[in-house]
Amino acid sequence: MAAERDLELLDDYLTNRLNAEERAQFENRLKQDPELQHEYSFHKSIAEGLRSVRKAELKAMLNNIPVPPIEGTPTIVKWAGGVTVALIIGIGIYFFLMPEPHVQEAAKPVTTPPVIEQDETTPEKSRPETIATVPPTESNTPKSAVPAPRVTPKTSEQPAKKIQAYDPSADEQGAGENTNQPESNTGDVTPPAADLMVETVIDKTYSFHYKWKGDLITLYGKFDAPETFTILDFRDEGKAYLFYKNAYYLMTENETVKALSPVNDPVLLNKLRSKRGN
Amino acid sequence: MVYRSSSNMNEKETFERICKGDEKALEFLYKKYYRMMTKMVITNSGTEDEARDIYQEALIVFWQKANSGDLVLTSKMSTYIYSICQNLWRKELDRKKRLSNEEKDTAVSQDMDAPERERIILKCIEQLGDTCKKVLMYYYFDELSMQDIADKLGFANTDTAKTKKYKCKQKLDELVKAQYSEQDFLD
Numbered sequence: 001m002a003a004e005r006d007l008e009l010l011d012d013y014l015t016n017r018l019n020a021e022e023r024a025q026f027e028n029r030l031k032q033d034p035e036l037q038h039e040y041s042f043h044k045s046i047a048e049g050l051r052s053v054r055k056a057e058l059k060a061m062l063n064n065i066p067v068p069p070i071e072g073t074p075t076i077v078k079w080a081g082g083v084t085v086a087l088i089i090g091i092g093i094y095f096f097l098m099p100e101p102h103v104q105e106a107a108k109p110v111t112t113p114p115v116i117e118q119d120e121t122t123p124e125k126s127r128p129e130t131i132a133t134v135p136p137t138e139s140n141t142p143k144s145a146v147p148a149p150r151v152t153p154k155t156s157e158q159p160a161k162k163i164q165a166y167d168p169s170a171d172e173q174g175a176g177e178n179t180n181q182p183e184s185n186t187g188d189v190t191p192p193a194a195d196l197m198v199e200t201v202i203d204k205t206y207s208f209h210y211k212w213k214g215d216l217i218t219l220y221g222k223f224d225a226p227e228t229f230t231i232l233d234f235r236d237e238g239k240a241y242l243f244y245k246n247a248y249y250l251m252t253e254n255e256t257v258k259a260l261s262p263v264n265d266p267v268l269l270n271k272l273r274s275k276r277g278n
Numbered sequence: 279m280v281y282r283s284s285s286n287m288n289e290k291e292t293f294e295r296i297c298k299g300d301e302k303a304l305e306f307l308y309k310k311y312y313r314m315m316t317k318m319v320i321t322n323s324g325t326e327d328e329a330r331d332i333y334q335e336a337l338i339v340f341w342q343k344a345n346s347g348d349l350v351l352t353s354k355m356s357t358y359i360y361s362i363c364q365n366l367w368r369k370e371l372d373r374k375k376r377l378s379n380e381e382k383d384t385a386v387s388q389d390m391d392a393p394e395r396e397r398i399i400l401k402c403i404e405q406l407g408d409t410c411k412k413v414l415m416y417y418y419f420d421e422l423s424m425q426d427i428a429d430k431l432g433f434a435n436t437d438t439a440k441t442k443k444y445k446c447k448q449k450l451d452e453l454v455k456a457q458y459s460e461q462d463f464l465d
Contacts, residue, residue, distance in 0.1 A: 011447070015421050016346065046447075046454060047418045049399035053411075054419035055338060058304075062334045065305055067312045 014047045211257045248272045296344045299422050311356055315363050336362040346421030402453040410446035417443050
């Protein structure tokens with residue numbers, strides 16, 4: 001059993017926390033001390049295990065984020081689910097040709113990080129809990145928990161040196177043509193004038209309600225973690241939609257608290273789905 | 279408390295939040311450059327799945343570097359991430375080429391017990407409490423500073439974070455050792 005100090009040193013070595021000199025010293029000792037080598041390989045494999053679990057967790061989190069279809073798949077194809085073919089063709093053509101350009105500008109899926117007011121913790125403190133809400137699909141399967149062979153978690157990429165005079169932000173502009181992602185057009189400098197902000201409030205009087213005043217939407221009820229819902233901004237039509245747990249809810253600007261009721265109109269649902277980039 | 283939506287974070291703010299291990303900022307970045315990065319792989323004979331995979335790998339490399347504090351950004355984040363994507367994709371193409379040339383991978387595991395040891399470790403990690411797991415993952419993978427770990431998990435100070443990390447690691451070591459000795463892996 002290595003001394004406590006050595007264990008600390010091992011950990012610092014394994015996580016690149018030593019400076020060059022300390023590192024060299026440690027590596028020297030490692031060469032000459034079989035017992036330390038033994039400890040080292042034990043702790044190294046544990047560190048690798050932790051890394052692969054964390055990596056799988058991050059990947060699962062990224063996989064859970066809705067993204068726009070990569071290729072220019074016509075949105076019409078995406079609408080197919082659950083609606084009869086005739087209906088699809090009808091409304092498909094209608095939406096494809098008619099309101100699309102208009103909605104394209106207006107629809108702005110905004111993911112907002114609201115915080116429950118009653119919560120004593122600071123946003124930093126509550127954040128780790130939100131990680132836990134990500135379904136751990138990947139981290140549960142041993143296969144994907146193991147890092148892909150071609151990239152170890154500690155890949156030491158030094159891309160800066162290899163960059164040619166290429167500015168992907170030029171691409172970034174072009175990528176914006178087909179997408180409803182607001183980011184690709186706004187760039188980094190000009191923030192949109194007024195984003196909708198969302199807060200959640202627990203109030204015994206209301207179970208699943210909302211209030212919308214100005215730029216602020218207040219959701220009443222026990223909502224799950226912020227990343228589980230999305231606001232679709234249709235303010236130029238005087239409304240917005242809340243997407244939560246696979247359902248959409250219409251919201252109109254209103255200073256009184258109103259109940260949230262789900263959207264059932266299949267045409268509208270399809271429109272919302274395609275806006276959300278599903 | 280009300281928070282501004284993350285849809286208009288600027289470059290500097292995003293990077294600062296990433297450096298502190300803010301997953302929301304990572305999500306934001308992921309969405310923002312999704313098309314741009316995946317397009318590179320797809321136009322270079324990759325599939326959509328490969329493109330997503332490479333982009334995620336690249337973003338995680340970036341995340342880890344930024345978290346551990348050894349990344350000084352001299353270009354835009356997108357330029358940096360793009361070049362990681364390029365490198366990873368180049369490597370993947372090389373690997374594919376090698377595979378088809380040699381027909382099959384001839385890698386023979388030196389240590390027959392290695393997969394079993396790995397399985398044991400993963401199992402033991404799952405047995406840890408949530409906070410322990412997070413402290414250790416943030417320390418070993420994200421390589422966050424003790425201060426950032428304390429901030430993220432709401433510990434009073436870095437000393438608490440250090441003690442927590444030490445105790446959690448000790449617990450994990452014990453769990454693994456107990457399993458190893460059950461399987462006769464200990465020398």
